[in-house]
Amino acid sequence: MIRGIVILLAMVLLAAAPAAAQYYPIFDAHIHYSRPDWDSYTPERILSILARAGVRRALVSSTPDDGTLKLYERAPAGIVPALRPYRTRTDMSTWTRDPAVAAYVEERLKRGIYRAIGESHFGAGDVGAPVVKRVAELAVEHKLVLWCHIDDTTVEAMLTTYPGARVLWAHAGMSASAQRVGELLDRHPMLWVELALRTDVAPDGSLDPAWRKVFMRHPDRFVVGTDTWVTSRWESVRSATEAVQRWLQQLPREVAEQIAWKNGDRLFPPP
Numbered sequence: 160m161i162r163g164i165v166i167l168l169a170m171v172l173l174a175a176a177p178a179a180a181q182y183y184p185i186f187d188a189h190i191h192y193s194r195p196d197w198d199s200y201t202p203e204r205i206l207s208i209l210a211r212a213g214v215r216r217a218l219v220s221s222t223p224d225d226g227t228l229k230l231y232e233r234a235p236a237g238i239v240p241a242l243r244p245y246r247t248r249t250d251m252s253t254w255t256r257d258p259a260v261a262a263y264v265e266e267r268l269k270r271g272i273y274r275a276i277g278e279s280h281f282g283a284g285d286v287g288a289p290v291v292k293r294v295a296e297l298a299v300e301h302k303l304v305l306w307c308h309i310d311d312t313t314v315e316a317m318l319t320t321y322p323g324a325r326v327l328w329a330h331a332g333m334s335a336s337a338q339r340v341g342e343l344l345d346r347h348p349m350l351w352v353e354l355a356l357r358t359d360v361a362p363d364g365s366l367d368p369a370w371r372k373v374f375m376r377h378p379d380r381f382v383v384g385t386d387t388w389v390t391s392r393w394e395s396v397r398s399a400t401e402a403v404q405r406w407l408q409q410l411p412r413e414v415a416e417q418i419a420w421k422n423g424d425r426l427f428p429p430p
């Protein structure tokens with residue numbers, strides 16, 4: 160009984176600790192506000208969820224793109240707009256060879272607000288496809304970042320085929336090992352790595368030694384993200400960000416600050 164009270168007291172004290180004070184501001188480099196989300200969450204609610212999770216700025220792309228604009232119109236300082244080459248979800252599997260998508264991207268870029276093109280999905284066999292090529296040219300021409308959800312072979316092919324383009328690699332390829340990510344960063348100065356859904360970075364909350372090594376070697380090339388790819392994910396933004404904060408605490412402050420928000424601000428300088 161006494162022991163139970165002591166544990167309970169300890170929990171209350173921990174909960175009362177000023178946790179927010181030791182948290183880093185976050186640049187979340189992986190947010191979507193797509194059509195299915197619109198009925199459940201108003202733009203105001205979305206901005207409030209991000210703010211309460213400690214997200215100061217966020218890279219956002221949506222299907223359709225109007226979702227991004229809804230947020231950007233209300234918070235131009237906090238929302239970094241990215242243009243997806245998808246008018247609807249069905250474009251996801253066909254966009255690399257659909258000239259209508261290239262025309263759509265070119266037309267939409269005329270708004271002049273976008274900082275990245277993506278998040279886009281494709282495979283190694285699509286790297287030379289006409290619309291991927293056109294999008295890479297547009298990215299270089301307009302100084303936009305290519306935000307790609309691709310595997311490690313494909314990211315390397317992109318970096319060698321389009322050496323002038325900066326690539327933001329979503330989920331670090333989802334399955335590439337820390338060592339493989341480190342090797343790619345060593346070889347390709349235009350590569351930036353985003354870590355949404357990579358629970359292997361800190362399994363059970365403690366920072367994996369292989370990931371620590373690569374963060375220490377390339378502290379200026381990583382960003383964090385949540386990825387609100389389905390509507391239910393909005394309920395997890397706060398807990399996912401807290402999990403990131405826990406492993407950031409295990410790094411030297413100057414490294415953690417870069418990964419938390421400084422790299423995001425360098426890649427997408429505030430307006």
Ligand SMILES: [Zn+2]
Nearest residue numbers: 189278386388
């Ligand atoms: Zn995504």
